Amino acid sequence: MQKSITGKVYVLGDNVDTDQIIPAQYLTFNPAVPEEYRMFGKYALSSVPPAQAGLPKGHVPFHTDDEFVSPYKIIVAGRNFGCGSSREHAPIALDAAGIEAVIAEFYARIFFRNSVNGGYLVPFESMDRLCEKICTGDELKIDVAGSKLHNLTTGEEWRLKPLGEVAPIIEAGGVFQYARKVGMLKE
Amino acid sequence: MPSMTLTEKILARASHRKAVQPGDNIWIDVDVLMTHDVCGPGTIGVFKQHFGHDAKVWDREKVVIIPDHYIFTADKMANRNVDILRHFAAEQNIKYFYDVGTPRYKGVCHIALPEEGHTRPGEVLFGTDSHTCTAGSFGEFATGIGNTDAGFILGTGKLWVKVPETMRFVFHGQLPPYLMAKDLILAVIGDIGCDGATYRAMEFDGDAVYALNVEERMTLCNMVIEAGGKNGVIAPDQVTLDYVKARNAGQKPFTPVFSDKDARFSFEKVYDVAKLEPVVAQPHSPDNRAFVSQIRGTKLDRAYIGSCTGGKLTDFRAAAQILKDKTVRIDTFVVPATSEIMAGLKQERINGQTLEEVFLSAGAKLGQPSCAACLGGPSDTFGRLNGPLSCISTTNRNFPGRMGHKEARVYLASPLTVAASAITGVITDPRDHL
Numbered sequence: 001m002q003k004s005i006t007g008k009v010y011v012l013g014d015n016v017d018t019d020q021i022i023p024a025q026y027l028t029f030n031p032a033v034p035e036e037y038r039m040f041g042k043y044a045l046s047s048v049p050p051a052q053a054g055l056p057k058g059h060v061p062f063h064t065d066d067e068f069v070s071p072y073k074i075i076v077a078g079r080n081f082g083c084g085s086s087r088e089h090a091p092i093a094l095d096a097a098g099i100e101a102v103i104a105e106f107y108a109r110i111f112f113r114n115s116v117n118g119g120y121l122v123p124f125e126s127m128d129r130l131c132e133k134i135c136t137g138d139e140l141k142i143d144v145a146g147s148k149l150h151n152l153t154t155g156e157e158w159r160l161k162p163l164g165e166v167a168p169i170i171e172a173g174g175v176f177q178y179a180r181k182v183g184m185l186k187e
Numbered sequence: 188m189p190s191m192t193l194t195e196k197i198l199a200r201a202s203h204r205k206a207v208q209p210g211d212n213i214w215i216d217v218d219v220l221m222t223h224d225v226c227g228p229g230t231i232g233v234f235k236q237h238f239g240h241d242a243k244v245w246d247r248e249k250v251v252i253i254p255d256h257y258i259f260t261a262d263k264m265a266n267r268n269v270d271i272l273r274h275f276a277a278e279q280n281i282k283y284f285y286d287v288g289t290p291r292y293k294g295v296c297h298i299a300l301p302e303e304g305h306t307r308p309g310e311v312l313f314g315t316d317s318h319t320c321t322a323g324s325f326g327e328f329a330t331g332i333g334n335t336d337a338g339f340i341l342g343t344g345k346l347w348v349k350v351p352e353t354m355r356f357v358f359h360g361q362l363p364p365y366l367m368a369k370d371l372i373l374a375v376i377g378d379i380g381c382d383g384a385t386y387r388a389m390e391f392d393g394d395a396v397y398a399l400n401v402e403e404r405m406t407l408c409n410m411v412i413e414a415g416g417k418n419g420v421i422a423p424d425q426v427t428l429d430y431v432k433a434r435n436a437g438q439k440p441f442t443p444v445f446s447d448k449d450a451r452f453s454f455e456k457v458y459d460v461a462k463l464e465p466v467v468a469q470p471h472s473p474d475n476r477a478f479v480s481q482i483r484g485t486k487l488d489r490a491y492i493g494s495c496t497g498g499k500l501t502d503f504r505a506a507a508q509i510l511k512d513k514t515v516r517i518d519t520f521v522v523p524a525t526s527e528i529m530a531g532l533k534q535e536r537i538n539g540q541t542l543e544e545v546f547l548s549a550g551a552k553l554g555q556p557s558c559a560a561c562l563g564g565p566s567d568t569f570g571r572l573n574g575p576l577s578c579i580s581t582t583n584r585n586f587p588g589r590m591g592h593k594e595a596r597v598y599l600a601s602p603l604t605v606a607a608s609a610i611t612g613v614i615t616d617p618r619d620h621l
Contacts, residue, residue, distance in 0.1 A: 028262055028565065083382065083415060176335075179339070
């Protein structure tokens with residue numbers, strides 16, 4: 001696992017559900033095929049209502065229509081991020097778009113599991129309501145081991161919740177790698 | 188032995204432990220893994236990547252494959268995904284594969300599972316779909332997972348889970364004829380919010396729950412995910428056992444379990460169902476509750492009756508009661524969840540007319556068994572909202588873009604409320620039409 005994650009942040013609100021993250025019409029792509037995996041990046045966050053896209057102002061596109069990768073590396077959001085469907089295409093879409101970490105107040109369970117077990121991104125939980133304190137476009141640095149977030153644009157610093165019991169799976173890179181490590185799966 | 192809830196008991200047994208408690212991380216044995224055309228191809232990809240191209244699934248009789256999402260579409264990629272399932276089922280000699288275009292084709296997986304005898308009390312069911320929680324209505328642990336977890340199970344038959352706390356919802360009293368299970372679960376979600384049960388189990392109990400038939404109990408458990416719940420569960424009674432025993436695939440033995448009398452619940456709420464009212468979830472969240480009486484008269488463009496939540500025979504029976512000898516004023520789409528329900532529409536009669544005839548003579552359009560427009564899907568999907576329309580629907584989600592268009596407005600309600608609204612073109616209280 002990386003020691004730190006640095007990059008520009010894209011800010012979203014509460015209850016960003018899997019239909020907003022990757023609309024169902026794009027689920028016909030098969031993530032097991034690399035050329036199709038890329039397509040999820042292109043359509044990531046394409047159903048977020050414009051007023052809620054890129055807070056606090058809104059109406060900030062995650063990427064332009066013909067781009068597969070977004071200029072943002074980190075997402076900050078409010079409560080219940082990733083609610084709705086069990087589609088693993090949701091963390092896959094964010095990963096394909098170049099997102100390395102999400103920082104939300106808390107997650108819907110299946111999105112959290114998929115992110116961790118698939119090793120797509122690191123789902124951090126914040127202590128504060130950061131989606132009202134951080135602006136889209138700010139440069140952030142996450143100190144992974146220290147569970148701290150630095151806003152390099154404003155100089156502010158926030159504490160994040162420790163990754164806790166899922167840290168070993170994230171460190172291993174996913175549930176398969178973790179299961180091999182603990183002897184659940186043979187090498 | 189410490190006292191346990193039903194969910195804790197199932198997880199204890201599946202992990203070969205005497206007892207578990209909320210917060211424990213455990214590896215459990217899986218009884219059934221279900222996948223479908225949207226998540227199956229990715230799951231198969233994960234399985235092959237990690238276990239090898241020639242690997243065999245852990246148990247060909249415990250993997251159930253039910254294509255249901257994007258079936259009646261010209262979309263080449265969607266059809267390709269069904270081909271991937273077909274090829275995998277043949278290669279692995281999967282016993283329970285309900286292929287498109289064959290007499291075995293079923294439709295919506297969550298209804299097909301119990302109809303085909305894959306739900307049994309006391310078991311562990313995982314599925315690559317969030318509404319897998321529906322099967323908790325048969326007294327089992329059932330929840331949705333992603334491709335990676337499902338790929339892991341395909342190879343090992345096991346998965347790690349965190350034991351959830353259990354919340355308890357008790358419904359007492361006699362359900363009035365204008366209310367359905369859909370109103371009860373929308374009331375609960377409105378009360379606790381769409382994150383109110385995150386990481387928790389939701390157990391339903393009370394005489395009003397046990398007065399419901401099997402399909403209505405499924406509706407109750409189907410939408411626990413809309414409150415963030417990990418699983419929903421109803422302890423089995425004679426009604427459950429009669430249903431399961433009549434259908435049990437392979438006549439597998441099973442052992443029902445029940446919550447101990449002094450089991451610890453993290454939350455409890457008691458409802459008197461006689462005091463509840465018809466409920467609608469307004470755009471754009473299932474917890475955005477209003478009573479029908481508060482928003483009656485809201486203009487609509489379309490009505491939709493279908494899905495794992497609201498496309499069962501009980502749902503159509505209720506809708507037909509209102510649509511009989513009436514004409515719909517807005518486009519109304521009727522989609523049976525499964526082929527068995529489709530057959531039921533052609534057999535069951537009200538005053539001499541079949542349910543199908545009731546719907547067609549009212550001017551509704553009848554679609555083929557599948558998930559159809561519940562989750563939008565390819566642009567040629569039956570009933571899909573391709574414009575910024577207002578739709579009242581018996582489905583389970585109304586997040587932005589869920590049924591197709593990003594600016595469409597979706598109201599979730601019971602089949603009674605949807606049918607009453609279809610004949611007036613505005614949100615209508617079913618009490619006015621019963």
